[in-house]
Amino acid sequence: MKVDPGFGRQLMEQEERYGIPDPRGLEQVFLRADGVYLWDLQGNRFMDFLGGDGAVSQGHNHTRIAASMVEQCLRLSLVTQGVRHARLPPYLEKLCTLTGFGAALPMNTGAEAVEVAIKAARRWAYRVKGVAPGRAEILVFTGNAHGQTTTLAGLSGDPDAADDFGPFGAGFRMAAFGDAVAAAEAVGPATCAILVEPIQGRAGLRIPPRGFLRSLRELCDRRGLLLLADEVQCGLGRTGKLFAFEHEGIRPDGAILGKALSGGFYPASAFLASREIMDLLTPGSHRSTFAGNPLACAVASAALDVLAEEHLVDRSAELGAYFLARLRSMECPRVREARGLGLWAALELREPAARAACEALAREGLLAQALGDSILALTPPLIITREQLDWSLERLERVLAH
Missing domain, CATH: 3.40.640.10 (Type I PLP-dependent aspartate aminotransferase-like (Major domain))
Structure with a gap:
C-alpha cells in the first residue's frame, strides 16, 4: 500500500521533534520486511545489508x-x-x-x-x-x-x-x-x-x-x-x-x-x-x-x-568466502580494502564518501551502513542466497565505480 510521499517527511520531523534521531540515518521510512528485504512507505523494495547489526541473521519475520x-x-x-x-x-x-x-x-x-x-x-x-x-x-x-x-x-x-x-x-x-x-x-x-x-x-x-x-x-x-x-x-x-x-x-x-x-x-x-x-x-x-x-x-x-x-553457520562460511572473494575482485579504485569473515564484510574507501555511497546504493535498492566517514559495512541476513548476493555485488560495483 503506497501512501502520500509527504507522510515520510512528516514522520521524520515528528521523530526529530520528540526523539533523538540518528543523523547518519537514511531518508527511507520502512513499513514492512520479509526475509532479506525491506519495503518503504512508497512500496519500494530494498535488499537489507544492514541486517539489524546482525540481529536479523535468521532473516526478517522468520x-x-x-x-x-x-x-x-x-x-x-x-x-x-x-x-x-x-x-x-x-x-x-x-x-x-x-x-x-x-x-x-x-x-x-x-x-x-x-x-x-x-x-x-x-x-x-x-x-x-x-x-x-x-x-x-x-x-x-x-x-x-x-x-x-x-x-x-x-x-x-x-x-x-x-x-x-x-x-x-x-x-x-x-x-x-x-x-x-x-x-x-x-x-x-x-x-x-x-x-x-x-x-x-x-x-x-x-x-x-x-x-x-x-x-x-x-x-x-x-x-x-x-x-x-x-x-x-x-x-x-x-x-x-x-x-x-x-x-x-x-x-x-x-x-x-x-x-x-x-x-x-x-x-x-x-x-x-x-x-x-x-x-x-x-x-x-x-x-x-x-x-x-x-x-x-x-x-x-x-x-x-x-x-x-537451517545450517546457517555453514551457509555463512560457504557464501561468506564467495562474497569476500567477489568483493576483493571488484575493479573499484575508490576501495582501499575489502575485509571480512563469513557473511560480514566492510569496504574501506580511499575518501570520506561512505554516507554518499550508502545513499547511492539505496537508490539502487541496496541498504548498507556507513561506519565513520570512509567504511561501508555489509551485514546481510544469513539466509541470503548466492543469486541475491550476485545481485547486490553488481549494484555495489556499479555504484563504487562511479
Whole structure:
C-alpha cells in the first residue's frame, strides 16, 4: 500500500521533534520486511545489508520464530523475578548444549550481558584471587563497543563516552586492539580479566592479526586471568563459525551473546560461563525484570533452532568466502580494502564518501551502513542466497565505480 510521499517527511520531523534521531540515518521510512528485504512507505523494495547489526541473521519475520512468539504471547509473557516458569529450563539446556558452556544467565540486551560478565569477573577476583572489592580491573581494547553500555560510559566520567566507545575510567585498563605485546604490558597487579570482541564490528569491522586471541588466552593462563569474549555481534554464525573465537581454536572462560539470539523479534542476550564462575552470581545478585522471561525464552529458543536446522553457520562460511572473494575482485579504485569473515564484510574507501555511497546504493535498492566517514559495512541476513548476493555485488560495483 503506497501512501502520500509527504507522510515520510512528516514522520521524520515528528521523530526529530520528540526523539533523538540518528543523523547518519537514511531518508527511507520502512513499513514492512520479509526475509532479506525491506519495503518503504512508497512500496519500494530494498535488499537489507544492514541486517539489524546482525540481529536479523535468521532473516526478517522468520515464520517459525514468529509463530513461537505469537503462541507464547497468548500463553504467558512475563512472571515476576523469583517465580519459575516452564520455558526457561529447556531454553537454558539448549543454549548450553549448543555452545558447550556449563551455565547461562539470560539477559535482555548485549549491554546488560556485558555488565553481568564484568560483575562475575570482579566477584571471581575477590573470591579466588583475593583482590579487594572495588580494586579489580578489567582490560579492554581501543575501538571496542563495550563503552556503549550505560554503566561503562558512566564509569568513564565522560558524558560523550558512548559516542566514541571510551575512554574508560576507574576499574578498567586499555590496550591497543590487535597488539598482544601491549595487552601483556597493560596487565597490572589488580587486573582480573580481559574482555575482548574477537572482531570489532562497530569500529569498522576490525579483524585482529592471526594469533592475537590465542596470545590473549595464553596471557590469561600465565597470569591467572579470565578471558571474556564479547560475541554480541560476531557470534552465532556471523563469521562462518558459531563463535568468532573458534577461528583461532581457543576457548574463553566466558562469552556474551546477543543480537542474533533475538531472531530479530524480541531482546534476548546471555552470559555463558562455567558452572563455577556462574555460581559466583548468587541468586538476587544480578536481577532484571524482563531477563529470561517466557516470551524471550520462546523466541530465543526458536531462533537457535532455525540457526541449527537451517545450517546457517555453514551457509555463512560457504557464501561468506564467495562474497569476500567477489568483493576483493571488484575493479573499484575508490576501495582501499575489502575485509571480512563469513557473511560480514566492510569496504574501506580511499575518501570520506561512505554516507554518499550508502545513499547511492539505496537508490539502487541496496541498504548498507556507513561506519565513520570512509567504511561501508555489509551485514546481510544469513539466509541470503548466492543469486541475491550476485545481485547486490553488481549494484555495489556499479555504484563504487562511479
